[in-house]
Amino acid sequence: xxxxxxxxxxxxxxxxxxxxxxxxxxxxxxxxxxxxxxxxxxxxxxxxxxxxxxxxxxxxxxxxxxxxxxxxxxxxxxxxxxxxxxxxxxxxxxxxxxxxxxxxxxxxxxxxxxxxxxxxxxxxxxxxxxxxxxxxxxxxxxxxxxxxxxxxxxxxxxxxxxxxxxxxxxxxxxxxxxxxxxxxxxxxxxxxxxxxxxxxxxxxxxxxxxxxxxxxxxxxxxxxxxxxxxxxxxxxxxxxxxxxxxxxxxxxxxxxxxxxxxxxxxxxxxxxxxxxxxxxxxxxxxxxxxxxxxxxxxxxxxxxxxxxxxxxxxxxxxxxxxxxxxxxxxxxxxxxxxxxxxxxxxxxxxxxxxxxxxxxxxxxxxxxxxxxxxxxxxxxxxxxxxxxxxxxxxxxxxxxxxxxxxxxxxxxxxxxxxxxxxxxxx
Numbered sequence: 001x002x003x004x005x006x007x008x009x010x011x012x013x014x015x016x017x018x019x020x021x022x023x024x025x026x027x028x029x030x031x032x033x034x035x036x037x038x039x040x041x042x043x044x045x046x047x048x049x050x051x052x053x054x055x056x057x058x059x060x061x062x063x064x065x066x067x068x069x070x071x072x073x074x075x076x077x078x079x080x081x082x083x084x085x086x087x088x089x090x091x092x093x094x095x096x097x098x099x100x101x102x103x104x105x106x107x108x109x110x111x112x113x114x115x116x117x118x119x120x121x122x123x124x125x126x127x128x129x130x131x132x133x134x135x136x137x138x139x140x141x142x143x144x145x146x147x148x149x150x151x152x153x154x155x156x157x158x159x160x161x162x163x164x165x166x167x168x169x170x171x172x173x174x175x176x177x178x179x180x181x182x183x184x185x186x187x188x189x190x191x192x193x194x195x196x197x198x199x200x201x202x203x204x205x206x207x208x209x210x211x212x213x214x215x216x217x218x219x220x221x222x223x224x225x226x227x228x229x230x231x232x233x234x235x236x237x238x239x240x241x242x243x244x245x246x247x248x249x250x251x252x253x254x255x256x257x258x259x260x261x262x263x264x265x266x267x268x269x270x271x272x273x274x275x276x277x278x279x280x281x282x283x284x285x286x287x288x289x290x291x292x293x294x295x296x297x298x299x300x301x302x303x304x305x306x307x308x309x310x311x312x313x314x315x316x317x318x319x320x321x322x323x324x325x326x327x328x329x330x331x332x333x334x335x336x337x338x339x340x341x342x343x344x345x346x347x348x349x350x351x352x353x354x355x356x357x358x359x360x361x362x363x364x365x366x367x368x369x370x371x372x373x374x375x376x377x378x379x380x381x382x383x384x385x386x387x388x389x390x391x392x393x394x395x396x397x398x399x400x401x402x403x404x405x406x407x408x409x410x411x412x413x414x415x416x417x418x419x420x421x422x423x424x425x426x
């Protein structure tokens with residue numbers, strides 16, 4: 001994959017921000033470090049003719065910490081970058097809203113940790129702060145297209161399938177996309193330069209961000225846990241197994257996993273449908289937030305990933321699933337409605353990689369396969385879920401490496417090439 005310049009490409013979150021600022025008093029843009037939050041904030045500030053208060057700058061940070069009330073007394077919208085370094089600004093914003101009355105558009109903040117990761121933020125601005133999450137670039141954002149597969153499937157699955165019935169991407173192409181990931185600064189590099197960036201990113205996140213957010217007793221264990229999470233991405237989370245591998249207690253692994261989640265490095269995809277089927281398991285899957293970062297932690301480059309070495313085939317399948325689930329969850333994050341997401345797995349061995357449940361109860365379900373040919377057995381989990389849900393089940397989609405998208409004879413079942421994820425309708 002050639003290096004790309006993403007500096008001028010808009011993010012879908014920018015349009016969301018413009019809509020939210022009309023209704024919300026304070027908007028906090030959360031997401032991984034180096035994902036592009038500051039770029040979005042600076043573009044927004046420039047459009048409104050205001051300056052950005054950059055708390056990543058130690059001088060600015062000290063000044064704001066010394067007098068947070070004065071720092072948030074300026075003209076709205078206030079734009080504050082990396083607010084978690086001085087969480088007192090939230091109390092100052094709350095006091096200003098109490099004095100002046102709640103009104104839309106007071107402030108836009110960015111933070112590289114989840115809002116509830118910093119204790120002070122759990123109490124401040126309750127009901128007055130809206131969180132907007134920015135994830136690594138989607139393939140559509142990289143290619144300058146407006147993905148809309150999820151709403152298209154919900155509206156008319158057959159039309160969504162046949163809008164782009166063919167694909168030209170090969171296994172090697174997908175290996176390139178997976179290992180590149182979606183971090184802007186990684187995408188702007190290739191080869192060893194990209195590898196160095198990923199390595200430095202991990203080092204900085206562990207040595208700086210994790211240490212600032214929490215008191216870590218075993219830094220090396222945290223770094224090893226991140227690598228283990230990469231190796232088990234798209235698999236059911238087994239905390240006991242991780243604790244045994246690291247030779248630490250289960251409680252430590254749980255707290256370190258939460259820390260990695262707070263830093264937007266990993267996420268747990270919860271089990272879905274426990275009330276639907278007594279045999280459904282309740283364990284979440286663990287996924288890396290970025291497939292490129294996962295591949296680098298595993299020391300797997302695109303050429304090795306694209307090969308047919310039996311030792312790598314399993315990793316290809318797991319990384320491909322993480323890549324696809326990530327693309328779909330990015331599309332879900334842009335929707336106006338809240339969507340319940342999860343994976344479905346039963347003790348009988350039936351499973352569905354991603355389930356999307358919408359507010360009206362309708363469900364879309366996806367299975368990811370690392371092959372070009374899709375067989376009837378690949379629909380087993382989807383078919384079981386369809387039968388259990390009845391009319392609530394809108395469509396089941398098997399996403400694979402094949403060149404054709406089509407609808408087989410099975411009711412409400414479809415096959416799509418993975419490339420279809422970022423090829424828009426109309």
